[in-house]
Amino acid sequence: MIFGAAPARYWGPGAPTICRAAILSERDYNSGKFRAIFMRSRVLFLGAATMAIATTGTSMANLGREALPPSVWNWSGGYIGGHVGGGYGRTSFTNPFGPPIYGDVVDIPSFVAGGQIGYNWQNNSWVYGLELDASAAVASGSNTCLAASDLIVSANCNAAPNLFATGTGRIGYAFGSLGQTLAYLKAGAAWQNNRGDIVNNFEGGDLPQEKTHFDYGQVGGVIGLGVEQALTPSWSVNVEYDYLHFGGPSVATASTAKLSPSTILPASTTSLSSNYHIGKIGLNYHFGADPEAAPKSDSPLHARSAGSVPPIPYTSGWSFEGGSRLWLSRGRFQWDQSAVPYGWPEDPSILISRLTYHALDGLSGEVFGRVDSPWGVFLKSSLGIGFFNKGKSNDEDWLPHEGYPYLNTRSGESNGRFAYYTADAGYDVLRSTNYKIGGFIGWAYYSQSSDSRGCVPLTNPQDFCRIKPSDDRIVGSQDTQWNAPRIGLSAETMLTERWRLNADIAYLPWTDFKGRDNHLLRKKTTFSEQHGNGGGGVQVEGLLSYFVTNNISLGVGGRYWAMWTKKEADSADCGNGCGSLGFANYSMERWGTFFQASYKLN
Structure with missing residues (x-):
């Protein structure tokens, strides 16, 4: 019999002498050496255990002093x-x-x-x-x-x-x-x-x-x-x-x-x-x-001291987060048509017509994703599509030479559709276990279209609309497309072990706009070709989310988008052929609340 053979896999060649001494041959056991060795081993074991406990206590005390700061954060x-x-x-x-x-x-x-x-x-x-x-x-x-x-x-x-x-x-x-x-x-x-x-x-x-x-x-x-x-x-x-x-x-x-x-x-x-x-x-x-x-926010002791819920794990390697959003929003589009022909020196702010589409309450769904690399480089994108079936438009005209100093008619908006995407590449200049802040450059796209129904005059006689107020036929439509580069700042921080705050702010230094306005109420159907660029824009959003698990989060946020062209954009009235260009200016806004569900994979 070899005493201690069973646990020998736990004690390798480098095991302490006190452990190896317990491995005896059967002859040693029977010869009585076992009792002497056992007594010496017991003394050694008790002494070593006492020293280990004392050393461990000292080490734990030192660890506590090293891991915990001398005081809480002081602002x-x-x-x-x-x-x-x-x-x-x-x-x-x-x-x-x-x-x-x-x-x-x-x-x-x-x-x-x-x-x-x-x-x-x-x-x-x-x-x-x-x-x-x-x-x-x-x-x-x-x-x-x-x-x-x-x-x-x-x-x-x-x-x-x-x-x-x-x-x-x-x-x-x-x-x-x-x-x-x-x-x-x-x-x-x-x-x-x-x-x-x-x-x-x-x-x-x-x-x-x-x-x-x-x-x-x-x-x-x-x-x-x-x-x-x-x-x-x-x-x-x-x-x-x-x-x-x-x-x-x-x-x-x-x-x-x-x-x-x-x-x-x-x-x-x-x-x-x-x-x-x-x-x-x-x-x-x-x-x-x-x-x-x-x-030391990434130390295990700090993580345990923060509460019973473990913190969201951090990795310095690759990570991906993706999910979906539901955006409840309201939109606005404005087209200012100047009375000044294109290229003339007069102020293009002098208007002969203005169309304003507003109170365009919409609902859209979108998907999004973000990939972070070990080097701080990240890619992020979102893609959405939505619709609206309410809103109104006001068509204003200034035609005093025809006996109408100011005209304003109102229509309802229906069959509204909008789509959008953003795509960015950036670098986190500051990054740690519970925050990241980085700059990015990218591209933004937004398109919108809707039909105008009915015609209710707010000024002047009813015959200007040429239809009864109860007539709900389609009298016009508007299609728009916006493209713009964007430069921005992205920030994310864990407020607690489960609550996270995100914010994105982007400046659009230049926009490109294309649109078409269709007038169906005139004696002969006409449309206007619209073009514009320059201008600028801004896109802002913030999100507060809660990690239900280490990977799944739910959140609510707000978003505001706006784009505009410079006043020297143009429009051409196209009936029998597109006529001379006139100055024009275009702008859009969409803002609202969104709800988000996401999955994060490290």
């Missing part, structure tokens, strides 16, 4: 950083000639970029701060204004804010296992510089075209909320929503023409007010950060 101190963002605003014009029958509110898509500086004080989990920020803006919009009557030649109001600044106080609460996540509210004073024009639309050629220009600074207020995530001892990223409101000064309007009786309404003034909704991604550098205070 106190100064910081400086930069941000990019986008959203939309509205500038309202009061009407000195009476209550408006249409318009007076200009929608303004906006892209912003700038910087911020601030200081925080922390008391337990509460964080108080002061912040100054400034943003340059790429923003522009136009709409009909001063339309108090169909007998007055109304105007085209253009607004283009180019600078924002705010000074705010902040109050926030730091949460998470080490206080690395800061949710905050902010409020304070804001300032904007807004500029634009009030241009009389087509006056028939008998009167000189009048316009006024404004360029002013105005103080207002801002409120906002956001989430900031500490990345390293010195760096943090935040996602923020701001609402800005400004009263406005009185600015001059031009004199304008009125018929029946024919007269000139003298110059007057209009008061402006503005509101903006802006989403931003910011990156901050914190002064005097203590490296020892940085929690």
